[in-house]
Amino acid sequence: MTVPQLYYFTIRGFAEYIRLLFLDNDIKFEDIRYEYGGKEWEEVKKTMIFGQMPCLKDGKQEIAQTGAIMRHLGRKHGLNGSSEEDATFLDMFFEGVRDVRMKYVRFIYMDAETREDIVNKTLPDCLEKLEKLFKIHSGDFIIGNKPSYADYILFEELDAYHHLDAHILDKFPALKKFWEMMWQRPNLKAYLEKRKADGVWINAIEKGMK
């Protein structure tokens, strides 16, 4: 079996969910990283299906689009729930978190709102909805006591928001507990600590790191 190759930039960005899924489930992959805006990327860009990354090359198949990659890995590695209802719930959860991410992205790159607004209003409003949705199923993860692909986007997003404000999760105890638990996952802990020590950027610009 070939080792899948993940192509992305040196930053966390949209690929981090995929990396965390691989790491946590002990799945070997090649973590190929390009400098954002570098010459090498300019060449690689031309070969990408939508001119974008992340891209996952798995044998002959080339997969672009973060959501498509995550859902593919979810199905392939048993991280997609155990029924049609689960699969739909996880999909809905993933898409809901992705919407929050898009608000965050507009703040980071387009200054769509002030830091005060996103930290005190926009993100808490979204987190309140996610907290409610998270509590629908019992257990440590979105569904039960087994991780699914949507847990990795949720964790990464919570971690990114925690960078903006170390108290942002205080009002959302279920999400906070989940975030703390994920930090202690045996296959993630060392990676997360190194990532933090190295100060790996979340975005293509330093904004968002604190």
Add this chain to the structure above:
Amino acid sequence: MALKLSYFDIRGLAEPIRLLLVDKQVAFDDHRISRDQWAEIKPKMIFGQVPCLLSGDEEIVQSGAILRHLARVHGLNGNNETETTFIDMFFEGLRDLHNKYAQMIYGNYENGKEAYIKDTLPGELARLEKLFRTYKNGEHYVAGDKESYADYVLFEELDIHLILSPTALDGTPILKKFHERFAERPNIKAYLNKRAAVNPPVNGNGKQ
């Protein structure tokens, strides 16, 4: 299972879902929310948004999640994992295009429309046409011989771009042919005829 699709009285993000249900002859309550009702409904929605599909007592929001759920239930999700992933990727690519379209429609229609048609759209459509040719050279559907949920999204996306600019597809003849073929599917054709009589707006702000 009784289905109720709640959305505004526009095409918007619900139209591909409606097209899928109509084409597959799945009965559903096409619930159109008025401006007055929305204030009351919004707080009840999981993310404060529509479309929302109520399937029995299961509430599904997020258009992608709704479409993929319906695709799995009605056999519109490809024949194998490779096809399923391809269809998903195609769908996500269409969504990126729709986001650019929506940014122009809602954010910069008066000043941005011409540049969008001239500079943004041709490259986007060319990329989609190339990807569309992956299976059977684009002679049938996104994933070859059999339709999938992404076909309904593709059809609607092409259709609204033809409203924006009647010559939008002239540079991508294979997508143009797909659009013509798809509009002739009997159930789709009947729906489109009926819709034309009502002519609901494509977008919430009336610009198209």
